Amino acid sequence: MKDLKIPSDLIVQCMHCGMCLPVCPTYNLNFLEKSSPRGRIRLIKEVEDGALPITDDFIDEMYFCLDCQACQTVCPAGVKYGKLVESARIKIFELGFDRQALVKKMIFRIVFASKFVFKMIARFVKLYQKSISKFIRKIKIDRVLPEKLIRVEELAPKISDKFSDEILPEILKPNGEAKYKVGFLTGCFMNVMYSEINIDSVEVLLENMCEVYIPRNQACCGSVMAHYGDIKIAKELAKKNIIEFSKYKLDAIVVNSAGCGAFMKEYGELFKDEKDESLREKAENISEITKDINEFLYEIGFKKPNAELDLKVTYHDACHLAHTQKITSQPREIIKSIPGVKFVELNESTWCCGSAGIYNILRYEDSMKILDRKIKNILETNAEIVLTANPGCHAQIEYGLKKAGVNMKVMHPISLLNIAYKMMKNLDKDLVESYNEILRNRD
C-alpha cells in the first residue's frame, strides 16, 4: 500500500492562533474546539504522531467538516487546511476505517464513474419525478421507505428534459472569426440537472467569439470522490479527462461548476509523482488552462450587454470558487455589467450553504442548520434572484427557498448574462420568457 503519511510540514505550519474559528460553520454550530479547524488540525497531528488512534469520533470530525475551506482563506499563516483534511480522509478511506466506505465506493465507482450509468439513473429519476413520485405518494409507500431516500428525492432538483451533452455537438463555431479555442466540461450534475446552464454557458462563449470543443468521451471530473477520500477512482477519471481534453490544442478549458473547476486545477498536483512523463505534462497543462467561466470571461474582456434587465439580484459565493479558486470579484463584475441590474451584497456571502458535495444527504441535520443561516441572509436582501456558480449550491439553495415557502429564483450568473445577450438580440423566446416570468411574479 502507498504511504499514507500526512506531511508533517503541513501540520506544523498551524500555530494555533485561532483566527480561523469565527469563519468555521461547524465550530459555530456547537462551539466545540474539536469541531474547529484548529481542533481538527490538532487531532490530525495526534493521529500522525501515533498518540491518537483513528477513532470513531476522529472519523466523525473529519466528515463533519464541510471542506468549505473558509478557514484557509482567513488563515494568516497560510495553512493548507483543505490538503490536510483531504489526506486524513484518504487515510481513513484507504485503511478501511470508514463504515460507509462500501456504500460510498459503490456510489462513486458505479454511478459517477460511468456516464452511461449516471445518465441512466438520471433518466429513471426523471421518470420517477414525473409520475412514479405522485403514484408512490398516492399509495403511501413513502411512509415505509427509508428516511434518507425520501430526502434524496426532495433534495434533488428536477432532472432536465434533455441532457446537455446530447444536445450540444462536439465542436461549435462562433458567428465570425474565432478568437479562442476552448474546451468545455459538461460535468455530471450540470449535464443532467442543469442542462440549460450548460447550454447558456456555451452560448455565452460563442457570443464571445470562442470556438467550443466538447469532448464526447469526457468523464466526471472526480472531485466528489476525491473529497470523500476515494482517491483511486478520482485519479482514474481525471486521467480519462486529461487524455480526452489533450486531444485538441486548447487555449482554455472552461468550467461552470466551482467544485469541478477547483479539482481540475489540481490535476497537475494529483499526477506530480506520475511515472508516465507525457501524462504528467498533460495533467499539468490541463491544470494551467482550466478556468472558471466567470474567471475566463473576465480575463478576455467579455462583451458587455446593452439591454436593460430590471432585476434585483444577489450573489452567493460557492466555497470552491471563493475559498479554493479565490474567485470573488469576477462574477460580481459580470453581474454588475448588465444594465439595469441592481446588485445587493449578501451578508456572509462566503459562508457555506451546507451542500458540500453529498454532505446534505449524509449529514442532513447539520446541513439544514447551516442552510437556514444562508436562507435567512438571502431573504434579508429582498432580491428576486440568487445567483451562484455551482450546481450543489444551486440545488441546496433552491431547496432551502422552497422549504421556506419563498418564490425566489436561483440562477447561474452566466444564465443571467445570456438572458441579457438574448434580450439584446431579442432572440430566444424561452429565455426572454423566463425573464418575463420573474417580472410577472412581482406583485
Added chain:
Amino acid sequence: MDAKVIRRLEEIVGKEKVLTSIENRIAYSYDATPALAGLPDAIVIPETPEHVSQILKLANEEKFIVVPRGSGTGLSGGSVPSSNSIVLLMNRWRKILEIDKENLTALVEPGVITAQLHQEVEKYGLFYPPDPGSMTISTIGGNVAENAGGLRGLKYGVTKNYVLGLEVVLPTGEIINIGGKNVKDVAGYNLKDVLIGSEGTLGVFTKILLKLIPKPQSSRTLLAFFNSIKEAGKTVADIIASHITPATLEFLDNTTIRCVEDYARLGLPTNAGALLLIEVDGHPAQVEEESEKIEKICVKNGATDYKIAKSENEALKLKTARRSAFAALARVKPTTILEDATVPRSFVPEMVEKIQEIANKHQIIIGNFGHAGDGNLHPTALTDERDKEEMKKVEMAFEEIFDYAIKLGGTITGEHGVGLAKKKFLEKQFAEPAIEFMRNIKRVLDPNGILNTGKIFELKPRCEGRLPSSREQIEKYANLWT
C-alpha cells in the same frame, strides 16, 4: 481523576456538559502559545454562576485544578491545562445583557467576542476601544483576565481602563459583585485592579460591566515607509514629542512587512526597512491638522513613501493586515514564538536595535513589530520546534532581550500576561517581596490552590523571618530553601 468526581460534575451541569473523550481532551490541551500543552481530565461547560460556584466548591473538596478558558487565543499559556485539572469552558456565555445609552455602559457575559461587542455598541454611535489583534475571536472574559491591550492602546488605554464592575466567583465558590455604574467609586480596596489581569488565578468572571465612550467622529489611517527602523523610531519619538496622540501607532520591520504582504496582498513595498501604521481620530478638523503634521514629521525623517487610506474599507484592510502580523510570520518557518517585551516608549529605537543585534549574534531570525506608540514590542522568533539546537538559541536570545528590556526600565510583558510561558522571567523584574505579596493574595483567596494554580509564579517559596529584598540577597538565601 476518578469516576466519582466526574459523576459529581455531571450532577452539577448535566451529563452532556461534561466532556471526557480523548478527542475533546486533546482539543483543549493547548492555547495559542507555541510549544505548550497539557491534557485536562475533563471539560466542563457551566451555564450559570451557580454552576461555576458549585464546581469550584467541588474542586476544593476533591482537590483538582480548574482552568478557566475563553477562546484559547492567549499567548502565555494561561488556559493550558495543568495535571489533575478540568477546563472550565466559558466561550458559550455570549449574551450582551444591556447597553445603557444614558450611562454609556455595557453589561456582558464573559464569552462575548470582542469584535462582536464593537459592532453592537457602534450601532448606537458608541465605542469600546480595546482591540487586541485577536479580537475577532478572543472573549471579553479572556481580555479582562489578561488585561489585554491592542492597537488603540496608545490613546485609549487597555482593557482595565474600561472595566467598571465585575461579577466574580471566588476560588472558594462565593459569588461577589464589585464596582458598578458610578464613574467615581472609592469604597474599600480597589479590588477590580487586583482581579483584572489575574490570568484566571483569582476568580472566574461571570458578568462584566464595561465603560463605553462616544465613537470618534472621524478617523484617518496613514502609512509611511522608511529605509530603516531607526528612521521609523525617530518618527515615533517626534510624533509623541509634538504632543499628538494618535489612536494607533504601529511599526513593522522588513521581515514582517514581507509576510503580511504575502498574506494580505495590499501592495506594500517589500523592500522597505520599516513601516508605520498610524491612525488619528477625533473631530474632523483636528484629524486634518494632525495628519498634516504627521506627514511633515515623516518626510523630515526620510520617509520614502507616504500613503493615506482612500476609503474606510482600505483603512480596515490595513489594520486587519497589521492584526494578523503575528500569524502571518508563521509563513516563514513552522514555529513562531512571539514575545511581548515592553519598554518606556522613548527607548523603542534602542530596544529594536538591540533585538536585531541579539538575533544576529545567535544567528536566528527574529521578526519585529509592535505597538511603537506605547513601547510594546513583539520580537518574534521564526524557528522550528523540531530543531532542538535552534530552540536553545532562541531561548538564550529571549533571555537577553528581557534582560535588556528590564535594564531600560521595561517589563517582560506588555499585554499577554505571564502565564506559564514567562514564569521564569517574573523574578527578573520583581524583587522577592513583591512576588511574595502576589503569592500571599493567591494563598488567602485560594487556600487549596485550585484555580489555575501553577500560572504566573510558583506558590512554593515562603521563608520565615525577614524577607530578602533584592535579587542578590535571594540568591544568597536560595540554598537555605532547598
